[in-house]
Amino acid sequence: MNGTCALILAGGEGTRMKSNRPKVLAEVLFKPLIRWVTDAVKNAGIDDICVVTGSKKEFVEEYLKGMPYCVETVLQSERLGTGHAVMMARDFLKKHSDQNVIILNGDAPFISSETITAAVEAGKNSACAVVSAEVNDPAGYGRIVRDTDGCSLKAIVEEKEADDEIRKIREINSGTYYFDVNSLLDALDKLKKSEKTGEYYLTDTIEIIRNSGKSVIAYKAENADSVLGANDCVQLAQLNEIARKRVLEAHMKNGVVIPCTDGIIIGTEVLISANTVILPACVIRGKTSIGSFCEIGPAALVENSTLSDGTHISSGNYRDIKL
Numbered sequence: 001m002n003g004t005c006a007l008i009l010a011g012g013e014g015t016r017m018k019s020n021r022p023k024v025l026a027e028v029l030f031k032p033l034i035r036w037v038t039d040a041v042k043n044a045g046i047d048d049i050c051v052v053t054g055s056k057k058e059f060v061e062e063y064l065k066g067m068p069y070c071v072e073t074v075l076q077s078e079r080l081g082t083g084h085a086v087m088m089a090r091d092f093l094k095k096h097s098d099q100n101v102i103i104l105n106g107d108a109p110f111i112s113s114e115t116i117t118a119a120v121e122a123g124k125n126s127a128c129a130v131v132s133a134e135v136n137d138p139a140g141y142g143r144i145v146r147d148t149d150g151c152s153l154k155a156i157v158e159e160k161e162a163d164d165e166i167r168k169i170r171e172i173n174s175g176t177y178y179f180d181v182n183s184l185l186d187a188l189d190k191l192k193k194s195e196k197t198g199e200y201y202l203t204d205t206i207e208i209i210r211n212s213g214k215s216v217i218a219y220k221a222e223n224a225d226s227v228l229g230a231n232d233c234v235q236l237a238q239l240n241e242i243a244r245k246r247v248l249e250a251h252m253k254n255g256v257v258i259p260c261t262d263g264i265i266i267g268t269e270v271l272i273s274a275n276t277v278i279l280p281a282c283v284i285r286g287k288t289s290i291g292s293f294c295e296i297g298p299a300a301l302v303e304n305s306t307l308s309d310g311t312h313i314s315s316g317n318y319r320d321i322k323l
Contacts, residue, residue, distance in 0.1 A: 008106045011085055012107060029268055053073050108176075118221075257277045288306070300318060301316070
């Protein structure tokens, strides 16, 4: 996507996950959260990507080195808010002045390339487009307050700052933004610390840009799951279940027979041809390809393997094999 770069905020430490690894390396369907986001960005046609890391940067940097495409990194050495995280990438942004940037959370795996592309299209004539979503339970999220025209964004109000009327709003900030880079850089120079928390909030740039007379809009994503992230292992399990069901449904729509979905987990890289049967309690992951008229399971683990048409396997481990 010519003229657009991406900045991914990935400084979360994963403290509530009780892990020594950063949160963005927690996995959904065997794939780190950060990889879901970078893949979505690449699939939207955006090649210049910068990831803002935190105190556990060595884990993230090591993982990013093994990816099939290049990603820059910068360090946010202090946790001083989302605005501060973006400030740490000022040199990256300056390299892309006169262009646009999409800013995303590194722990939101269901942001899709389609949503990114639509946000870019919606915001192409504005200095900023905030991606929003309408959810049943908006508790804990910043609320989107629109102007009377229904399109322009008046403000993003954090829940702790909201009155009872604003708390009733179910349209929330997803944490994904599309900025004109020069407008963002100007706003970052004017950003001030919150008196309550001592942090710099990226949402405050909205008011700064709006007060400069430039257009700011909110683009409502069709898929509300794009806002979902995980702060602990319970929420991570919920993300895995959403992703698991999506993958199984996609295979079934392509003609794969899954009589009972109990215990079946299929990774995102797996290819399965029509008329193959997958029985309960199977785990299929890695770069695995399964032909037509196969029967897998029950209770089989298949990983990084190729199974030709008509292959039948029962319970057991099948790693790095060709049948």
